[in-house]
Amino acid sequence: SRGSNQFHLGPLSAELNKRDLLSGMICSGWPTPLTKKLAKQFPSNAAIQRFLQRAEAIPSNKVYASNLTEAIFQIGIRLRRISENTEQRFDVMGFYWYQLYAQYLLRRLSGDIYHYRSCYGLKSVSTARQCGFIPICDHSIAHPGVLQDLIDNQGSWPKEPRKIYTSPLQNQMKVDIAQADHLIVNSEFVKSTCTFAGVSGEKIDVVYLGVDDKFLDSVQPFDSKQVKERKSRSLLYAGGVQYRKGIKTLADAYLSLSAPPQLTLVGGLDAVVGSSAYIRSLLEHPNVLYAGIAPREELSRYMIQSPLFIFPRYCDGSSRVIFA
Numbered sequence: 369s370r371g372s373n374q375f376h377l378g379p380l381s382a383e384l385n386k387r388d389l390l391s392g393m394i395c396s397g398w399p400t401p402l403t404k405k406l407a408k409q410f411p412s413n414a415a416i417q418r419f420l421q422r423a424e425a426i427p428s429n430k431v432y433a434s435n436l437t438e439a440i441f442q443i444g445i446r447l448r449r450i451s452e453n454t455e456q457r458f459d460v461m462g463f464y465w466y467q468l469y470a471q472y473l474l475r476r477l478s479g480d481i482y483h484y485r486s487c488y489g490l491k492s493v494s495t496a497r498q499c500g501f502i503p504i505c506d507h508s509i510a511h512p513g514v515l516q517d518l519i520d521n522q523g524s525w526p527k528e529p530r531k532i533y534t535s536p537l538q539n540q541m542k543v544d545i546a547q548a549d550h551l552i553v554n555s556e557f558v559k560s561t562c563t564f565a566g567v568s569g570e571k572i573d574v575v576y577l578g579v580d581d582k583f584l585d586s587v588q589p590f591d592s593k594q595v596k597e598r599k600s601r602s603l604l605y606a607g608g609v610q611y612r613k614g615i616k617t618l619a620d621a622y623l624s625l626s627a628p629p630q631l632t633l634v635g636g637l638d639a640v641v642g643s644s645a646y647i648r649s650l651l652e653h654p655n656v657l658y659a660g661i662a663p664r665e666e667l668s669r670y671m672i673q674s675p676l677f678i679f680p681r682y683c684d685g686s687s688r689v690i691f692a
Contacts, residue, residue, distance in 0.1 A: 369393075369394040369395075369470055369482070369483065369484035369485055369488050369489070369492075370393055370394065370395040370485060371395065371396065371466070371485040371487070371488040372395070372396040372397070372437070372438065372441050372462075373418075373422070374418070374421060374422055375485060376506075376508075376554075376577055376580075376688070377393075377483065377485060377506060378393075378395075378422065378424045379424060379580055379581070379582070380483075381393040381424060381426055382424040382425045382426050385425070385426050385427070385430060386425070390426070390430055391430070391477050391478055391479035392430050392431070392432055392473065392477050392479075393426055393430060393431055393432065394432045394433075394434070394466075394469070394470050394473060395422075395431065395432070395433050395434070396433065396434050396435075396437040396438040396441060396462070396466065397419060397422070397433060397435060397437075397438030397441075397442075398422060398423070398431050398433035399419060399420045399422055399423045400428075403419075403420075404420060407419070407420055414660065414661045414662060414663055414666075415661060417663040418661065418663055418664075421582070421663065421664055432469075432473050434465065434466050434469040436465050436469075437462045437463075437465050437466040437469065438462075440458055440461050440462035440465065441458065441459065441462045443458055444456075444457070444458025444459050444462070448638070448639045449639050449642075450639065451639055451640070455639070456535065456536055456537055457536070459536075459537060460536045460537070460540070463487055463488060463490060463540060464490075466488055467488065467489065467490040467491050467492040468492075470484075470488070470489075470492035470495075471491060471492045471495040474492060474495050474496050474499050474501065475495065475499060479501060480500075480501065480502060481501060481502050481504055482496035482501035482502065482503045482504065483504045483506060483552075484496075484503065484504070484505060484506065484544070485505075485506050486505050486506065486507040486508075486540075486541050486544040486545060487537060487540045487541055487544060488544070489503070489505060489543075489544040489547065489548070490540065490543065490544065493544070493547045493548070494547070502549055502550070503547065503548050503549050503550075504548060504549065504550045504551075504552060505544050505545055505547075505548035505550070505551050505552070506552045507541070507544075507545055507551060507552070507553050507558065507562075507685075508553065508554045508558065508684075508685040508686070508688070509541075509558065509683055509684055509685050510557070510558060510561040510683035510684075510685070511529070511541075511542075511545065511558070511561040511562045511564070511565040511567065512530075512533055512535075512538035512539070512541045512542050512545075512565075513529030513530050513531075513533075513542070513561070513564070513565030513566070514526055514529055514530070514561045514564060514565060514683075515538060515541075515561075515612075515683050516530065516533070516534070516535065516538065517530065518561075518612075518682045518683040519611055519612045519682055519683060522614075522616060522617055522682060523614075523617075523681075523682040523683075525564075529564060529565040529566065545562065545567060546567075548571070549571065550571055550572075550573065551567065551571055551572045551573070552572075552573050552574075552575055553572060553573075553574055553575075553685060554574070554575060554576060554577055554685040554686045554688075555574060555576065555685045555686045556574055557685065557686075558574075558685040559572050559574050561683075576686065577686060577688060582664070583664050583668070586664045586665045586668050587668040587671075587672070588665075588668065588669065588672070590672050594672060594673075597673075598673065598674065598675035601630065601673045601674055601675060602629065602630030602631055602632045602657065602673070602674060603629055603630065603631050603632070603674060603675070603676045603677075603678055604631075604632050604634070604670050604671065604673075604674035604676070604677050604678065605618060605631065605632070605633050605634070605635075605677075605678045605679075606633075606634035606635055606662075606667060606670070606671075606677070606689050607634075607635050607679075607688075607689035608635040608636050608638070609633055609635050609636065609637045609638060609641055609642075609647075609651075609658070610635075610638040610641055611638070611640070611641060611682075612681070612682055612683050612684070613635075613680075613681055613682075613684070614679075614680030614681050614682055615641060615647060615650075615680075616647070617680040618650070618678060618680050619646060619647055619649075619650040622650060622653075622656075623649065623650060623653070628653070628655050629655065630655050630656075630657070631653075631655060631656045631657070632656075632657045632659055632670055632674065633651070633656065633657070633658045633659065634659045634660070634661075634662050634667060634670055635660075635661065635662075636660070636661050637651075637658070637660070671690075677690065
């Protein structure tokens with residue numbers, strides 16, 4: 369159960385299919401032949417191009433996409449400028465419809481394992497058990513019991529985990545982590561946040577992610593001259609302009625420099641971050657280029673051109689943006 373956007377359960381599903389082990393992959397939106405044809409009319413739209421990049425080498429008869437869920441998520445994204453809470457309310461609604469769709473499919477699919485992304489399991493996990501599946505949760509960020517404190521304290525650990533969460537997404541993470549028979553996380557860091565929050569270490573397995581082959585294929589050939597020219601190019605930050613991604617730490621460091629170098633920022637701008645006058649002073653600095661959301665090919669070009677990649681994260685499980 370891959371959920372939305374580009375997530376590593378997509379390439380995993382493709383690999384399982386290659387080994388004839390995939391019963392089916394559940395997701396939100398999926399690029400069909402019709403959507404690919406329509407997308408050709410908007411070649412410069414970054415969001416549409418990123419949607420097309422969700423495709424994997426999986427037969428269409430094994431892909432089960434909840435288009436209603438995708439529509440709800442997209443509405444939430446467009447309302448992000450109002451507030452993060454507004455977007456999250458739509459996200460929760462999307463998760464609700466997604467788990468209903470997953471329940472329907474689980475009663476009709478055969479298999480041994482229900483491998484689901486956290487927040488997307490909910491009541492579908494109990495349905496999976498009833499149907500004989502072993503539920504495995506895939507979680508790739510700090511446990512919600514420490515997540516908000518890591519963000520608020522710029523990476524510093526709290527003295528104890530939280531018991532009450534203000535975010536509906538964090539509540540859904542907690543439910544999905546707790547109800548899984550096994551938990552797969554993408555770093556020892558995430559495992560340590562989970563055990564700190566009371567999850568038994570015996571049910572946690574750490575699996576580090578590798579580079580996505582599709583991203584590697586999108587990288588254009590470059591020569592030694594381009595590498596030498598990097599010294600005069602801008603530094604690069606990518607992966608979402610959000611507080612949890614460390615943008616405050618980056619702003620503090622960059623704006624304190626007497627002669628700041630060129631800096632390129634790639635990723636979606638969080639509404640709360642965008643409303644901060646301090647962060648706006650970074651985005652509007654004459655030496656800063658905010659490039660917004662970029663397709664993989666464009667991101668790889670920025671990486672080739674940049675001598676240094678800046679990655680000041682507070683709570684992410686691993687550097688997935690450089691694996692793409």
